[in-house]
Amino acid sequence: MPVVISFVSTKGGVGKTTVAANLGGLLAAFGLKVLAIDADVQPSLSKFFPVHYRSSQGLTAVVTSGGNPSADCISRTIFSNLDLVYSDTPDAALQAWLNRREDRLMILRRAMRSPLVAPYDVVLIDTQGAVGELQKSAAMAADVMVSPVRPDALSASEFATGTIGMLDELNRLADFGESFRSGDLLALINAHERTTNARALAAVLRQRFVGHAKVRVLHTVIPSAAAYAAAATARIPVHDFDRRRRFGNSAWNVMHGLAWELFPSLANVYAGAPQCSTGDTGTGGVQQGAVA
Numbered sequence: 001m002p003v004v005i006s007f008v009s010t011k012g013g014v015g016k017t018t019v020a021a022n023l024g025g026l027l028a029a030f031g032l033k034v035l036a037i038d039a040d041v042q043p044s045l046s047k048f049f050p051v052h053y054r055s056s057q058g059l060t061a062v063v064t065s066g067g068n069p070s071a072d073c074i075s076r077t078i079f080s081n082l083d084l085v086y087s088d089t090p091d092a093a094l095q096a097w098l099n100r101r102e103d104r105l106m107i108l109r110r111a112m113r114s115p116l117v118a119p120y121d122v123v124l125i126d127t128q129g130a131v132g133e134l135q136k137s138a139a140m141a142a143d144v145m146v147s148p149v150r151p152d153a154l155s156a157s158e159f160a161t162g163t164i165g166m167l168d169e170l171n172r173l174a175d176f177g178e179s180f181r182s183g184d185l186l187a188l189i190n191a192h193e194r195t196t197n198a199r200a201l202a203a204v205l206r207q208r209f210v211g212h213a214k215v216r217v218l219h220t221v222i223p224s225a226a227a228y229a230a231a232a233t234a235r236i237p238v239h240d241f242d243r244r245r246r247f248g249n250s251a252w253n254v255m256h257g258l259a260w261e262l263f264p265s266l267a268n269v270y271a272g273a274p275q276c277s278t279g280d281t282g283t284g285g286v287q288q289g290a291v292a
């Protein structure tokens with residue numbers, strides 16, 4: 001079964017889509033077979049990379065099939081090994097559909113065990129920056145959640161109350177049985193400015209979750225850098241955009257560090273040269289590390 005990582009936060013604009021897309025691009029460049037699922041009703045991940053094959057259906061079919069999609073739901077990006085389920089729900093229809101289903105929190109988890117998803121090594125699910133049934137379903141589908149946090153007072157406070165509140169709410173379901181327990185939540189400090197204030201907030205965040213049963217702050221810190229927006233504009237993974245600049249904080253180094261922290265079995269694996277093709281040459285198999 002693939003390793004499933006969902007990108008969640010109850011705050012918008014913290015970097016979920018940026019990190020999901022770039023991690024997906026890097027893992028695919030390692031040779032892993034990656035499926036990126038855009039579970040945000042505002043389809044940002046769907047547009048992040050160019051698509052060379054667009055399937056007839058997307059997220060709606062995955063969800064409304066009850067998590068066992070048989071239809072043509074998988075699009076292919078121009079990058080080898082990187083496929084996409086695009087978001088096709090511009091309105092609140094899918095949330096409303098989910099609200100009527102008693103099993104709504106388990107639907108995407110069921111989809112992760114479906115034959116459609118089985119061929120992938122890693123699935124990355126991007127969500128919207130607000131609490132909703134779709135986001136909760138994506139959270140419950142994950143082996144681990146990654147929650148980018150900007151080191152400013154508002155973001156840190158929203159993380160500590162909103163996002164952790166959502167995690168606590170989900171885990172109350174565990175009263176009904178262990179299979180209802182969510183994965184752990186990994187906070188990822190993103191867009192870190194080199195200021196005393198940012199450093200202090202990052203330190204407070206780390207301190208606050210030491211010894212927490214379900215929450216951990218990742219060692220990797222993504223600095224604030226123009227490369228992330230520039231690579232998104234160029235529609236290429238940021239490690240590739242920054243390929244020639246292998247100094248300490250370059251996106252090349254930082255994204256490799258993040259991938260290695262999440263998947264220690266990939267430590268010292270480097271992205272190969274970019275390959276654009278119809279691609280489906282996954283190597284198969286990745287051991288869980290931080291995601292275990």
Ligand SMILES: Nc1ncnc2c1ncn2[C@@H]1O[C@H](COP(=O)(O)OP(=O)(O)OP(=O)(O)O)[C@@H](O)[C@H]1O
Nearest residue numbers: 012013014015016017018129191223224225228229
């Ligand atoms: N490390 C970074 N350095 C500089 N800019 C960044 C960084 N990470 C993200 N950004 C920028 O921040 C903006 C918001 O990022 P992104 O869209 O990924 O956030 P999001 O959490 O997915 O937002 P939403 O909740 O609206 O889906 C984008 O313009 C992106 O380019």
Ligand SMILES: [Mg+2]
Nearest residue numbers: 016017040044
């Ligand atoms: Mg987003």
